[in-house]
Amino acid sequence: MSIRWSLVIPVKTLVAAKTRLAAATGPHRTRLAVAVACDTVAAALSCPRVARVIVVTADPAAAGPLAGLGAEVVHDPDRGLNTALRTGAAHAVRVAPGDAVGALQADLPALRPAELGLALKAAAEFDQAFVPDALDVGTTFYGVLPGTPFTPRFGGESRAKHLAAGAKELAVPGIDSVRRDVDTPNDLRAAVALGLGRHTAAVVRELWPDT
Ligand SMILES: Nc1nc2c(ncn2[C@@H]2O[C@H](COP(=O)(O)OP(=O)(O)OP(=O)(O)O)[C@@H](O)[C@H]2O)c(=O)[nH]1
Ligand SMILES: C=C(OP(=O)(O)O)C(=O)O
Structure with a gap:
């Protein structure tokens, strides 16, 4: 197993x-933003290697739909991204100390469960590992095996920060959807080309019928 x-x-x-x-x-x-988070969470929950998804948010308008998909929701103390992630990870270790813990960005609207599965399989070979974003500047996934301290360093040029901290950079072929985070209109176009999840696709169709 x-x-x-x-x-x-x-x-x-x-x-x-x-x-x-x-x-x-x-x-x-x-x-x-809610639609993109819904597609990310739905794809993660469909991956057989994922035992649970813990959403950390302070916003009830995001918490409701994400809980409806099957995520556990933990309240964000609102002291920044890495504190939010550590809060979620502490909850994860309390409920499932034998499981590995990963942080996944919420802005992956093209995420495919099978591609996430490939990334998680590769991550399980190292105590601490990460997936760089499509631009090789940021990070979309950071994870640790049970017993390894969970020390995410997201924000800005986080690929370099995770490398400097000794995390293994995962160079896995065929995981474009795991690396395709969406911050700008160009990113969104790239995600459309990969294939959007159904929540984001519906909003994009409505906003830009010619897309
Ligand atoms: N819970 C929580 N999530 C955060 C926080 N800051 C950022 N995030 C999440 O971290 C990921 C990357 O966020 P950013 O790129 O910093 O912000 P963004 O809202 O996606 O985009 P910009 O407003 O354009 O910077 C997204 O999944 C955000 O929802 C925070 O303080 N708390
Ligand atoms: C916070 C990060 O991502 P974004 O590109 O969404 O700002 C990051 O890559 O560490």
């Missing part, structure tokens, strides 16, 4: 989320 994962997915308070998409989406920005 291969190792199973608790995945912690942080979701920022929606009024402050996805500001780099504001010009493109207008008043629909928060709806798009």
Whole structure:
């Protein structure tokens, strides 16, 4: 039996989320952010290596739909992204001390369960590992095996921070959807090309019928 994962997915308070998409989406920005988080969580829950998804958020408008998909929701103390992740990880270790713990960004609207499975299989070979984002600047996944301290260093140029901290960078072929986070309109176009999940696809169809 291969190792199973608790995945912690942080979701920022929606009024402050996805500001780099504001010009493109207008008043629909928060709806798009919820849809993207829903597709990320739904895909993660469909991956057989994932035992549970723990969403960390302070926003009831995100918590409701994500709990409806089957995520456990933990309240975000609102002291930044890495604190939110450590809060979710502490919950994960309390409920399932024998499972590995990973942090996954919430903005992966093209995420495929099988590709996440490949990344988690590779991560299970190392005490501490991460997946860089599509631009090789940030990080979309960081995870540790049971017994290894969970020390995420997300924010800004986090690929370099995770490398410097000794985490193994996973160079796995065929995991484009795990690396495709969406911050800008260009990122969104790239995610459309990979194939969006159904929640994001519905919002994109409504906002940009010609897409
Ligand atoms: N729970 C929680 N999640 C956060 C926090 N800050 C960022 N996130 C999440 O971390 C991921 C990366 O966030 P950012 O790129 O910093 O912010 P964003 O809202 O996606 O986009 P911008 O507003 O354009 O920076 C997303 O999944 C966010 O929802 C936080 O303080 N708490
Ligand atoms: C916070 C990060 O991502 P983003 O590109 O969404 O800002 C990160 O990569 O560490």
